[in-house]
Structures are given as structure tokens and as C-alpha cells.
Amino acid sequence: MPRAKLRTPALRQHLLSQAVDLLAEEGWAGLTARALAGRAGTSPPALYELFGDMAGLARALSAEGFARLGAELAALRETADPVADVWTLVAAYRRFVRGNRALAEVMFSRPFPAFSPGPDELAPAAPVRSLVTQRVRRCIEAGRLRGDESDVAQVLVALVEGMAFAEVAGRLGASTEPVERRWRLAVGTLLNGLAVPPL
Amino acid sequence: MPRAKLRTPALRQHLLSQAVDLLAEEGWAGLTARALAGRAGTSPPALYELFGDMAGLARALSAEGFARLGAELAALRETADPVADVWTLVAAYRRFVRGNRALAEVMFSRPFPAFSPGPDELAPAAPVRSLVTQRVRRCIEAGRLRGDESDVAQVLVALVEGMAFAEVAGRLGASTEPVERRWRLAVGTLLNGLAVPPL
DNA sequence: ATCGTTTCAAAACGATGTTACAGATAATGG
DNA sequence: CCATTATCTGTAACATCGTTTTGAAACGAT
Numbered sequence: 001m002p003r004a005k006l007r008t009p010a011l012r013q014h015l016l017s018q019a020v021d022l023l024a025e026e027g028w029a030g031l032t033a034r035a036l037a038g039r040a041g042t043s044p045p046a047l048y049e050l051f052g053d054m055a056g057l058a059r060a061l062s063a064e065g066f067a068r069l070g071a072e073l074a075a076l077r078e079t080a081d082p083v084a085d086v087w088t089l090v091a092a093y094r095r096f097v098r099g100n101r102a103l104a105e106v107m108f109s110r111p112f113p114a115f116s117p118g119p120d121e122l123a124p125a126a127p128v129r130s131l132v133t134q135r136v137r138r139c140i141e142a143g144r145l146r147g148d149e150s151d152v153a154q155v156l157v158a159l160v161e162g163m164a165f166a167e168v169a170g171r172l173g174a175s176t177e178p179v180e181r182r183w184r185l186a187v188g189t190l191l192n193g194l195a196v197p198p199l
Numbered sequence: 200m201p202r203a204k205l206r207t208p209a210l211r212q213h214l215l216s217q218a219v220d221l222l223a224e225e226g227w228a229g230l231t232a233r234a235l236a237g238r239a240g241t242s243p244p245a246l247y248e249l250f251g252d253m254a255g256l257a258r259a260l261s262a263e264g265f266a267r268l269g270a271e272l273a274a275l276r277e278t279a280d281p282v283a284d285v286w287t288l289v290a291a292y293r294r295f296v297r298g299n300r301a302l303a304e305v306m307f308s309r310p311f312p313a314f315s316p317g318p319d320e321l322a323p324a325a326p327v328r329s330l331v332t333q334r335v336r337r338c339i340e341a342g343r344l345r346g347d348e349s350d351v352a353q354v355l356v357a358l359v360e361g362m363a364f365a366e367v368a369g370r371l372g373a374s375t376e377p378v379e380r381r382w383r384l385a386v387g388t389l390l391n392g393l394a395v396p397p398l
Numbered sequence: 399a400t401c402g403t404t405t406c407a408a409a410a411c412g413a414t415g416t417t418a419c420a421g422a423t424a425a426t427g428g
Numbered sequence: 429c430c431a432t433t434a435t436c437t438g439t440a441a442c443a444t445c446g447t448t449t450t451g452a453a454a455c456g457a458t
Contacts, residue, residue, distance in 0.1 A: 002435035003423040033415060043438045044416080054415065108364070109308040117369035125370075147384065154371060155362070155385040162361025163354070165307070170316035171324075172353060185346065186354040193392025201404035202454040232446060242407045243447080253446065399458100406453075414445070422437070428430085 006042070012050040015040050016064050019057060023102045031057075058106055063124035065107040069096050070127040082138035083145070083191060089135050090160050090187050097164035104168075108161055132157055145194045152194060159190055205241070211249040214239050215263050218256060222301045230256075257305055262323035264306040268295050269326040281337035282344070282390060288334050289359050289386050296363035303367075307360055331356055344393045351393060358389055 018040045023031050033044045033054065051057040072092055078085055097104040107125075133153040139145040145152065163186050166172045173179045217239045222230050232243045232253065250256040271291055277284055296303040306324075332352040338344040344351065362385050365371045372378045 002425080002433095003437080005436070007436085032413085034413090037438095045438070048416070105308070108368075109304070122370070147388075151377075151381050151384050154365070154381050155388065158361035158365045158371075158385065159358045159389075160361070161365070162357035162359070166353070166357045166360070169307075171321070172357075178350075182350050182353050185350050186357065189346075189354065189392035190358075190388055191392070193388035193390070197396075201456080202406080204405070206405085231444085233444090236407095244407065244449095247447070401456105401458080403456090404454085406451105408449105408451090410449070411447085412445105413447105414443100416442085416444105418439105418441075420437105420439085423435085425432105425434095427432080 007046045007049050011040075011042065011046065012060075015042070015047065015050060016060055019061055020064060020103060023061065023106070024100065027102050028106065059121075061103065062107045065100065065103045066124040066128055068100075068103075069093070069107075070131060072096055073128060073131050078138070082135065082142050085135055086139060086156070086191065087187065089132065090156075093157075093160045094164050094167070094183070097161075097168060101168050104164070108165070129153065129157070143196060145191070146196050147194060156190065159186060206245045206248050210239075210241065210245065211259075214241070214246065214249060215259055218260055219263060219302060222260065222305070223299065226301050227305065258320075260302065261306045264299065264302045265323040265327055267299075267302075268292070268306075269330060271295055272327060272330050277334075277337070281334065281341050284334055285338060285355070285390065286386065288331065289355075292356075292359050293363050293366070293382070296360075297367060300367050303363070307364070328352065328356070342395060344390065345395050346393060355389065358385055 015036065019031060019036055022036055022039060026035070033047050036057075037044045037047055047057065051060055072095075073089060076085070076088055076092055133149050136145065136153045136156065137149040140147070140149055140152070163172070163183060167179055167183075172182055214235065218230060218235055221235055221238060225234070232246050235256075236243045236246055246256065250259055271294075272288060275284070275287055275291055332348050335344065335352045335355065336348040339346070339348055339351070362371070362382060366378055366382075371381055
């Protein structure tokens with residue numbers, strides 16, 4: 001008896017994709033319910049049925065961002081040098097933040113949860129974290145780094161995010177040269193400090 | 200001829216102080232022009248005369264946050280061990296972010312400037328940075344660390360901010376033990392990597 | 399005491415997130 | 429073939445936000 005439903009998971013995906021583009025073009029301030037609905041050829045209430053509210057859209061955007069970041073990281077091929085692979089991983093992470101500033105802002109600078117970020121909040125980032133952990137594990141197993149793989153991966157990601165946000169905020173230097181130099185110093189020093197000391 | 204002016208720098212300071220408290224109590228979403236004006240016993244237009252717009256209030260809040268952070272860091276006394284002083288500096292930085300989450304969010308996660316953050320944007324953070332640089336310089340002059348003091352300070356701050364934000368976002372672990380362990384690992388590894396190798 | 403200038407806060411305006419509502423639509427039963 | 433009805437849809441309404449306009453209040457000068 002009812003009419004055909006338009007507010008399907010397919011429309012949700014389309015809205016999400018358009019939201020990513022709109023976010024990149026206009027920033028978070030330009031990502032309004034009306035603008036997104038109009039751009040996607042639907043109406044605001046559809047947005048609310050599919051995402052709950054704008055915070056739900058932000059969560060979905062964050063998950064989408066982690067999915068894209070995970071895909072980019074997973075596309076990196078392993079070489080014979082596991083430490084060099086960590087460098088390329090860092091470069092890809094950095095490239096992602098630089099190429100998707102507003103999206104990265106939504107992913108990382110999310111308004112802090114009340115007290116505990118439920119498992120659902122961390123789940124989208126899990127593949128990315130496990131990928132980083134895996135690359136770190138290879139270094140440890142090869143004897144190039146030492147420490148707990150999970151701890152090392154967490155610290156590495158924190159350093160990279162801190163550096164990437166400082167860079168896009170313009171706090172790391174105006175010209176490209178000091179920025180590159182500080183990136184090399186940051187990653188090189190951390191890896192150096194984690195390396196087994198050359199007896 | 201005119202009547203006495205109420206929208207003075209003193210009122211601006213009072214508004215700023217109330218804004219810090221309101222931000223801590225209600226978060227950024229609760230910091231509305233009407234709420235702040237009502238709390239401070241004035242009206243929205245006063246806010247606009249003193250701060251321009253809400254973005255101007257955010258900039259002023261950021262500057263106030265850096266001033267408070269700078270004061271807390273400057274209150275730390277130097278000891279004979281410059282490296283230990285860096286550890287206490289990091290601890291104070293971390294304590295500030297944990298104790299002023301919303302304010303720190305405004306300070307560090309500010310919406311990215313168009314392309315270059317004008318000198319006025321960086322100025323409030325300058326004292327903090329120079330203080331960190333100074334503590335780093337002591338380590339270098341004492342032969343405990345090596346490298347360019349400015350570069351090292353930048354990297355150290357990026358690591359601390361990355362770690363602090365991961366912590367308050369709940370990404371660094373649920374219980375206190377792994378969080379503390381990862382903090383020790385992060386700072387210890389960086390300082391270790393920067394240390395002059397024990398010939 | 400009145401005027402003129404300056405300053406203030408109340409109210410108005412557009413836009414936002416969100417929700418209630420009335421029209422539109424398609425399968426079914428006559 | 430048409431009416432019914434259950435459901436889905438987009439329009440329009442609501443409250444609130446940032447921001448600006450505006451009329452009234454206040455004080456020195458005449």
C-alpha cells in the first residue's frame with residue numbers, strides 16, 4: 001500500500017558523499033542541512049531520518065573520513081625496509097590531512113565526548129589504527145624498533161596528528177623548507193629514539 | 200555632553216573572564232552571545248562593540264588561554280636538571296589541556312585560517328613558544344640534547360598537543376595506567392632520540 | 399530648564415537546526 | 429475501473445542563534 005521509499009541507505013551514501021564535497025568546498029560553516037539537502041536533491045527531513053541530527057552527520061562524516069584514510073593507507077605497498085614503510089605511512093597520513101583539512105578537523109577535533117567515547121565512537125578509527133600497528137609490528141619483529149607495538153603506534157599517530165595540525169594551522173613555519181625540516185626531525189627523532197641502540 | 204561609557208576595556212576583561220567560565224561550564228555550544236551578555240550583566244551589542252563578532256570573541260578567548268597557559272608555565276621553577284625541567288613543562292602543558300578542555304579546543308583547534316595566519320594570530324602564542332624554546336635551549340647548552348632549539352621546541356609542542364588531544368578525546372586508553380605509560384613513552388622516546396648518544 | 403549629542407539595551411532581521419503537518423503516491427479491495 | 433487507505437514525502441512552522449537597526453535614556457552645555 002505505501003509508496004516507494006526514497007530515504008534508503010543508497011541516499012544516505014549519496015548524501016555522505018555530497019557532504020564530503022560540500023565540506024571541502026565551503027568548510028564546516030557551509031555544511032548546513034538546507035544546503036546539503038538541496039545539493040543532494042532531497043529535503044532536510046530526509047537528512048534527519050538518515051542521520052538523526054547534525055551531530056549524527058558529523059559522526060558519519062568522521063567514519064567516512066577514517067574509511068578513506070584507511071583505504072589510502074592500505075593502498076601503500078610494503079617494501080623490504082619496514083622502517084621506510086613507516087616513513088611512507090607518515091607521509092600518506094600527512095598528505096591526507098593536508099588534502100582534506102575540514103574533513104580531518106571533523107575526524108580528529110571532534111567535540112570531546114562527555115567522559116568515555118563508547119566503542120561505537122572508536123570503531124571507525126580501528127582499521128586505521130590496526131594498520132599503523134601492523135606496520136610498527138613489522139619494524140619490531142625485524143629488530144629495527146623496540147617497545148610494545150600498540151603503545152608505539154599510538155604515540156606515532158599522536159605525533160603525526162600534532163604535526164599535521166600544527167602544519168595546516170600555519171604554526172610549523174611559513175615557507176616549505178622549515179616545515180619539511182621539522183617533519184623530518186619529528187619522525188626521525190621518534191624513530192631514532194625507538195631504535196635499538198647500535199651496540 | 201555624552202553619558203558615561205560602560206563598554207570599556209574593563210568590561211571587556213570582565214566579559215572575557217565570564218566567557219572562560221561559561222565555556223568551561225557549558226562548552227562552546229553554550230557560549231552564546233545572549234548567555235554571555237546576560238551572565239556578565241550587559242547586552243549583546245556591547246559584545247559586538249568590544250569583540251567585533253563571535254569569531255573575535257574566540258580569538259580573544261584563545262589569547263586569554265595562551266596568557267593563562269604562559270603564566271602556568273612561567274610559574275615553574277628551574278632546577279639543576281634541564282631535562283627534568285622539560286618533563287615538568289610537559290606535565291604542566293598536559294595538565295592545562297586536561298583542566299581546560301574546551302578552552303584548549305578553542306586555542307588549538309581554531310578553524311584553519313585561509314592561508315597564512317597573520318602575525319596577529321600567532322602573537323598570543325609567542326610567549327608560550329619562547330618559554331618552551333628557552334627550556335629546550337638550556338638542555339642543548341648543557342649538552343643534554345642536540346639540534347636547533349626552535350625546531351626541537353616546535354616538535355616537542357606538536358607531540359605534546361597531539362598526545363594531550365588524544366588523551367582528552369579518549370583515544371589514548373580508558374584506564375589511567377596505559378595513558379601514563381604512553382605519555383612516558385612519547386616524551387621519553389623523543390628526548391631519548393634527541394639526546395647526544397653516550398659515546 | 400531645554401537642547402543636542404552620545405550611549406545604551408530592546409527589538410527586528412535573516413539563517414540555522416529541528417519538527418509538525420498536510421499533500422502526494424501506490425498497492426489493494428470492490 | 430475507481431475509491432480507500434496506509435505510508436512516505438517535502439513544505440512550512442517553531443525556537444534559537446548571530447548580527448544590526450532603532451528608539452529611548454542620560455548627561456554636559458546653553
